[in-house]
Amino acid sequence: MTAxxxxxELLRRTRELLAAHPPATTGRTxxxxxxxxxxxxxxxxPVGLGGLGAPRSLQPVVDAELAAAGAPDxxxxxxxxxxxxxxxxxxxxxxxxxxxxxxxxxxxxxEVWCQLFSEPGAGSDLAALATRAVRDGDTWTVDGQKVWTxxxxxxxxxxxxxxxxxxxPKHRGISYFICxxxxxxxxxxxxxxxxxxAEFNEVFLxxxxxxxxxxxxPVGEGWKVAQTTLMNERVSIGGMRIPREGGMIGPVSRTWxxxxxxxxxxxHQQLLTLWVEAEVARLTGERLRQQLVAGQPGPxxxxxxxxxxxxxxxxxxxxxxxxxxxxxxxxxxxxxxPELVDFTGRDAGYRYLRSKGNSIEGGTSEVLLNIVAERVxxxxxxxxxxxxxxxxxxxx
Amino acid sequence: xxAPVQPAATPDLLYSEAEExxxxxxxxxxxxRSGAPSVIARTESDTPYDQQLWKTxxxxxxxxxxxxPEKLGGLGAGHREAAVVLEELGRAVTxxxxxxSAVVATxxxxxxxxxxxxxxxxxxxxxxxxxxxxxxxxxxxxxGADHTAEVTADCGALTGTVRGVADAALADVLLVHAxxxxxxxxxxxxxxxxxxxxxxxxxxPLAGITLDGAAATLLAGPRAAGEAVRRGLLAGAGLLAxxxxxxxxxCLTETVRHTKERHQFNRPIGSxxxxxxxxxxxxxxxxxxxxxxxxxxxxxxxxxxDAPLAVAxxxxxxxxVAVHAAEECVQLHAGIGMTWEHPAHLYLKRAKADSIxxxxxxxxxxxxxxxxxxxxx
Numbered sequence: 001m002t003a004x005x006x007x008x009e010l011l012r013r014t015r016e017l018l019a020a021h022p023p024a025t026t027g028r029t030x031x032x033x034x035x036x037x038x039x040x041x042x043x044x045x046p047v048g049l050g051g052l053g054a055p056r057s058l059q060p061v062v063d064a065e066l067a068a069a070g071a072p073d074x075x076x077x078x079x080x081x082x083x084x085x086x087x088x089x090x091x092x093x094x095x096x097x098x099x100x101x102x103x104x105x106x107x108x109x110x111e112v113w114c115q116l117f118s119e120p121g122a123g124s125d126l127a128a129l130a131t132r133a134v135r136d137g138d139t140w141t142v143d144g145q146k147v148w149t150x151x152x153x154x155x156x157x158x159x160x161x162x163x164x165x166x167x168x169p170k171h172r173g174i175s176y177f178i179c180x181x182x183x184x185x186x187x188x189x190x191x192x193x194x195x196x197x198a199e200f201n202e203v204f205l206x207x208x209x210x211x212x213x214x215x216x217x218p219v220g221e222g223w224k225v226a227q228t229t230l231m232n233e234r235v236s237i238g239g240m241r242i243p244r245e246g247g248m249i250g251p252v253s254r255t256w257x258x259x260x261x262x263x264x265x266x267x268h269q270q271l272l273t274l275w276v277e278a279e280v281a282r283l284t285g286e287r288l289r290q291q292l293v294a295g296q297p298g299p300x301x302x303x304x305x306x307x308x309x310x311x312x313x314x315x316x317x318x319x320x321x322x323x324x325x326x327x328x329x330x331x332x333x334x335x336x337x338p339e340l341v342d343f344t345g346r347d348a349g350y351r352y353l354r355s356k357g358n359s360i361e362g363g364t365s366e367v368l369l370n371i372v373a374e375r376v377x378x379x380x381x382x383x384x385x386x387x388x389x390x391x392x393x394x395x396x
Numbered sequence: 397x398x399a400p401v402q403p404a405a406t407p408d409l410l411y412s413e414a415e416e417x418x419x420x421x422x423x424x425x426x427x428x429r430s431g432a433p434s435v436i437a438r439t440e441s442d443t444p445y446d447q448q449l450w451k452t453x454x455x456x457x458x459x460x461x462x463x464x465p466e467k468l469g470g471l472g473a474g475h476r477e478a479a480v481v482l483e484e485l486g487r488a489v490t491x492x493x494x495x496x497s498a499v500v501a502t503x504x505x506x507x508x509x510x511x512x513x514x515x516x517x518x519x520x521x522x523x524x525x526x527x528x529x530x531x532x533x534x535x536x537x538x539x540g541a542d543h544t545a546e547v548t549a550d551c552g553a554l555t556g557t558v559r560g561v562a563d564a565a566l567a568d569v570l571l572v573h574a575x576x577x578x579x580x581x582x583x584x585x586x587x588x589x590x591x592x593x594x595x596x597x598x599x600x601p602l603a604g605i606t607l608d609g610a611a612a613t614l615l616a617g618p619r620a621a622g623e624a625v626r627r628g629l630l631a632g633a634g635l636l637a638x639x640x641x642x643x644x645x646x647c648l649t650e651t652v653r654h655t656k657e658r659h660q661f662n663r664p665i666g667s668x669x670x671x672x673x674x675x676x677x678x679x680x681x682x683x684x685x686x687x688x689x690x691x692x693x694x695x696x697x698x699x700x701x702d703a704p705l706a707v708a709x710x711x712x713x714x715x716x717v718a719v720h721a722a723e724e725c726v727q728l729h730a731g732i733g734m735t736w737e738h739p740a741h742l743y744l745k746r747a748k749a750d751s752i753x754x755x756x757x758x759x760x761x762x763x764x765x766x767x768x769x770x771x772x773x
Binding site: 241243244253256257260263265268269271272273275276277279280281283284286287290291294296298300303306307366369370372373374376377378379380381382383 | 401402403406407408409410652655656663664666667668669672673675676677679680683684685686687688690691709712713761762764765768769770771772773
């Protein structure tokens, strides 16, 4: 390929794919495989790895055409961690062999991925992790415990960071691996949460043996590799256009309209305040989207997660109160194992409890505020006492 | 009741190149001629506005004529551009009749659809920056509020009083809304009394108006007058959000600058997490206020059916952001923020007064209730 393909060329290839594999008569996996092979999976990836080296901004051209033709999609929600975190990291740091082996089954949804980063003692301070990987020739032996692992019970593969040199300061003694979740010594246990569900897991790693060929990036450079993963995790909202009342304000506004008997002056004031804030958050997201399209990405993205976490919590709290007698009830405490993370579904009580996680998962609001303060506003960082201390000498 | 009305078109929430050029021109002018010490000095003088600065802004840069079509003597731009001017005027907390004359009075006159006659003549003067006008209703009046001025008309002569009118003391013309219609009154005409009041916001003078048989020119009958005044106040409220954005932005920028430099406990106070989080929260509010203010300006510019909701949302949100930013600015500057020499107080006074101007956030939330189908009972 010499020239970078542009929109008309992508459209032509998409139509070619649809003609050769009519969605009506083609199996889901087969279609997705053909799409990957045609370079239309993620057009900004290289040729042969599901892409065409086209600008990332052109992906919607392909997606829209496929959606209009009723083509199956690869359910980005189910494969979210693989798609959003593992894939860009493998693309950035993997060997050719790793890229060929992992990207296609990941994208077509044959292999689900999970992420073994957080630990009971290393959440916001992720680099404090204690899971050890000890090298013996061509194999690493891993021992430790991970937590908050969504999809671990479904996953075939995991991205894993582990400590390979405790004598170095914490950021420098970490390496990055691909872990086979079916290997002996990997023990996945459901972690029942505040909602009653076990959406996440804890994962115990006991003498798990990982071949060195499944290391991503150089030994001791795992923190740098993980930064790529985490940055991609936070590449958010992108092209999504949310309608007015599209988020959690929708159900509570509907309840307000349909159930006049629930209305009180105090709840009315609260509802209007939150309705305005939800509308402003929608507009802020829309402005961010327009900036991206115009090729002037602003730093607003760093703040959107903060805004939505707080809004979700306040709105769902109001909704429970609005429902009065019904707010005292809860849908179902049976421990379920949902395949998809369902932020807005089910009843008001569930939404209230689940949204408590919005300010914790993917970076706590406190950490994100620090990021905004330091990277966007340029405020000085707090003095660091752990920077030049060997990990083994840190207090834990 | 069903789902809320979705906006018909996607608003353009960015700034165009022409808008950025206009911003640069206004910012350069204000940096040169409206520095904080001169604004403070002026608030204690008898001339609340720098007339030369106003002439340059209104006539040379052409800011006063942005909303007015070319055939009526303006630049034929729109609310999006006027909003950018107000952001800069807010950022510099510049005393200027821009909002009251070039936006509100101008919008009232434009809504009359004047092709010729006294309204068209006056519009041309306002657009060229030759004269200024003030709508004689209390500054706190929300769009659509019942503000029946206590003014009566008898054979073209007006009698009555109006409280708390912004920029009335220096306006050349007062637009008076009486039950019988909309009238233009020369401020210096016989029977017109304008008494300057002591305003909370030192940078925007308020006056009480007393009319005692003042000679007036009828511009429109009662129906057209009511609608024109509503549209004028809607434009004022909508673009005030951009002024509030400018106020909030200055407060945040200045607070960040100060806390990076000010040392206590052997480190810059901006490195303390308790302070950083407050400024990061403020940043998020300012970013959100920008989206809300741009949305209102765009809705007004395109005369969208959605404009009243866009304006109500912007006012309900941006008022609080400007006040919060100014209050944080004073607090995080600590002792120096309480002094007369430091400009923080000017911004606090402007922000608090703006939160009442053209309707409080609460009044605008009530408007949202009606427009979004969320009734009180």
